[in-house]
Amino acid sequence: MRIEGRLVRLRDTEPEDLARHKRWFRPGTEWQKWDAPWEMKRVLDPDSLEAWLERLRKPPAKARDLMQIATRMGEHIGWVGSYWVSRETGWRDCGVAIAEKRHWGRGYGKEAFTLWVDYLFEAHELPRLGIGTWSGNRRMIHLAARGGMREEAYFPDARLVKGRRYDAVRWGMTREEWEADRAPAGEGFRPYRSGDWTPAVELIRQLFQTHRELQGAPEFTLKDARETLFEWRRRRENRIWVWQEQGELAALAQARHTGVTFLEALVVAGGRRGRGLGARMLEALEAHLRARGERDLFLSMVWPGNPGAIDFYRRQGYDLLNTFELRKGLDEDRRGRRVRFLRRTFRLGKSVP
Ligand SMILES: CC(C)(COP(=O)(O)OP(=O)(O)OC[C@H]1O[C@@H](n2cnc3c(N)ncnc32)[C@H](O)[C@@H]1OP(=O)(O)O)[C@@H](O)C(=O)NCCC(=O)NCCS
Numbered sequence: 195m196r197i198e199g200r201l202v203r204l205r206d207t208e209p210e211d212l213a214r215h216k217r218w219f220r221p222g223t224e225w226q227k228w229d230a231p232w233e234m235k236r237v238l239d240p241d242s243l244e245a246w247l248e249r250l251r252k253p254p255a256k257a258r259d260l261m262q263i264a265t266r267m268g269e270h271i272g273w274v275g276s277y278w279v280s281r282e283t284g285w286r287d288c289g290v291a292i293a294e295k296r297h298w299g300r301g302y303g304k305e306a307f308t309l310w311v312d313y314l315f316e317a318h319e320l321p322r323l324g325i326g327t328w329s330g331n332r333r334m335i336h337l338a339a340r341g342g343m344r345e346e347a348y349f350p351d352a353r354l355v356k357g358r359r360y361d362a363v364r365w366g367m368t369r370e371e372w373e374a375d376r377a378p379a380g381e382g383f384r385p386y387r388s389g390d391w392t393p394a395v396e397l398i399r400q401l402f403q404t405h406r407e408l409q410g411a412p413e414f415t416l417k418d419a420r421e422t423l424f425e426w427r428r429r430r431e432n433r434i435w436v437w438q439e440q441g442e443l444a445a446l447a448q449a450r451h452t453g454v455t456f457l458e459a460l461v462v463a464g465g466r467r468g469r470g471l472g473a474r475m476l477e478a479l480e481a482h483l484r485a486r487g488e489r490d491l492f493l494s495m496v497w498p499g500n501p502g503a504i505d506f507y508r509r510q511g512y513d514l515l516n517t518f519e520l521r522k523g524l525d526e527d528r529r530g531r532r533v534r535f536l537r538r539t540f541r542l543g544k545s546v547p
Pocket residue numbers: 224225226228229230289290291292293297298299300301302303304305325326327331332333334336337340
């Protein structure tokens with residue numbers, strides 16, 4: 195069996211693969227320093243290789259739990275696997291390894307992981323699927339976030355790697371979340387899907403860069419935007435919606451739901467501003483929340499130095515509450531700037547207007 199991707203394919207194990215596995219399972223290879231490095235890896239001795247060859251002579255199980263990763267050119271570079279956490283309840287975890295470091299950072303792991311998650315949900319009757327790793331394995335955690343998973347648990351200081359304490363972390367997704375995440379990307383207002391990652395990062399960059407410019411603060415980079423999206427995706431209380439126009443992301447909103455919903459971010463793509471899209475996005479979001487039985491939408495991200503945004507929200511029927519968000523810039527470069535708010539002038543870093 196084969197599953198074809200753009201960069202890699204997943205395929206069944208072939209007898210010639212075993213020699214490479216034998217090499218990869220020798221102590222000290224790079225992938226082992228990242229894949230549960232506290233575990234003693236089983237060395238593939240002649241008996242276990244013979245037993246594996248024996249298994250390959252028999253027809254494989256209909257639903258696979260191990261496949262090999264090869265590049266589209268046919269080079270065998272790693273594997274994906276999956277195992278029961280609880281067979282009784284259909285709870286499975288999965289994993290991915292690109293065995294040699296020279297193949298890392300080229301998008302192979304990400305594609306292999308997503309193809310594998312899709313296959314496992316399709317081929318097995320899984321209510322959920324997850325991964326377990328440690329907080330030092332940022333690459334793997336990033337892959338889980340990009341594949342639509344959320345952080346579900348972490349155990350502070352539970353892992354010891356090279357004398358340093360790390361958290362044990364578990365990420366995962368339910369079947370329902372997987373189905374929603376892989377649903378065709380419709381036009382107009384819809385929930386964020388993990389396929390939106392790259393354009394969503396760009397919209398987040400634009401949003402915070404606008405704030406930074408108004409505040410005279412240092413640039414908000416793409417890397418900062420990636421970190422922001424990663425954090426937003428991490429927890430289930432965060433929700434993200436987008437507005438799609440002609441196949442492109444035209445707007446994005448993010449809210450945190452903790453009893454009440456706080457809209458924390460709303461951005462319209464640079465080239466599409468000034469055409470009523472922000473208002474339509476907000477109305478669609480309000481209708482969506484109303485249909486879920488919510489009664490209020492709070493905004494917690496309007497900055498006094500952005501009077502255009504305040505006007506926008508007031509036109510949309512938002513009342514100004516009697517709360518201010520106060521902040522103190524911990525760096526020097528923003529001190530002393532003047533901002534106008536409610537017909538008064540404030541100086542940043544000086545509390546007296
Ligand atoms: C984890 C692993 C499969 C990733 O494969 P890969 O081919 O290097 O991954 P990709 O190139 O597809 O993607 C790497 C992603 O991680 C990101 N990344 C890399 N280093 C990172 C870091 N330190 N912090 C955050 N993200 C990082 C990259 O930016 C990229 O994401 P992007 O496309 O959004 O920019 C691979 O490193 C591996 O096999 N490691 C050893 C085995 C292992 O640890 N397996 C997991 C066991 S649970």
